[in-house]
Amino acid sequence: GAVVSQHPSWVICKSGTSVKIECRSLDFQATTMFWYRQFPKQSLMLMATSNEGSKATYEQGVEKDKFLINHASLTLSTLTVTSAHPEDSSFYICSAYLWDSPEAFFGQGTRLTVV
């Protein structure tokens, strides 16, 4: 099956700094990728849809200036958490679809801790 890889798997950063998370489709091209956030013991909440070569589409309530998404190539989308604060600590997961399949392939997730 298709493989989606996220990096890093976990990161600890100081409050006020920015953190970049990468999501790569390893063996297929993905014009669209999705970013989810999962707080402890909660569900995955869709944050935004990342579109290759164009602006991301953010879900209601997600601050686009805080969560910067760049989808510069067909195999890479990045999520940058700017000026991170402890309340941004969460598990972030990306996903992508094969062009002919409705099944989403998920990265292994990135656990962000802001101290």
Next chain:
Amino acid sequence: AQKVTQAQTEISVVEKEDVTLDCVYETRDTTYYLFWYKQPPSGELVFLIRRNSFDEQNEISGRYSWNFQKSTSSFNFTITASQVVDSAVYFCALSAWGTGGFKTIFGAGTRLFVKA
């Protein structure tokens, strides 16, 4: 609007018991896809099954079985003879075309504890 409801927050069973996880969905689309995922403590999502809206045939895979009923908008998941390794959070998900494109949304999840 699309919505997935997993009313059971936590379920605790003893090993070898059967357990059913409920999932009810809402969508106006006639074409949609339903999924079940397992999320162990590591956090990585493990795909279990996919069903499209035109295929109501139930499926069995080993100890796992799924019951899809469009009439009640339900897609329930049964684990037969549960094992400790089945302990995890299970998510039901719906993929459909909504406002802004094709998306997958998740239910709140059901945390399953299987005790030895």
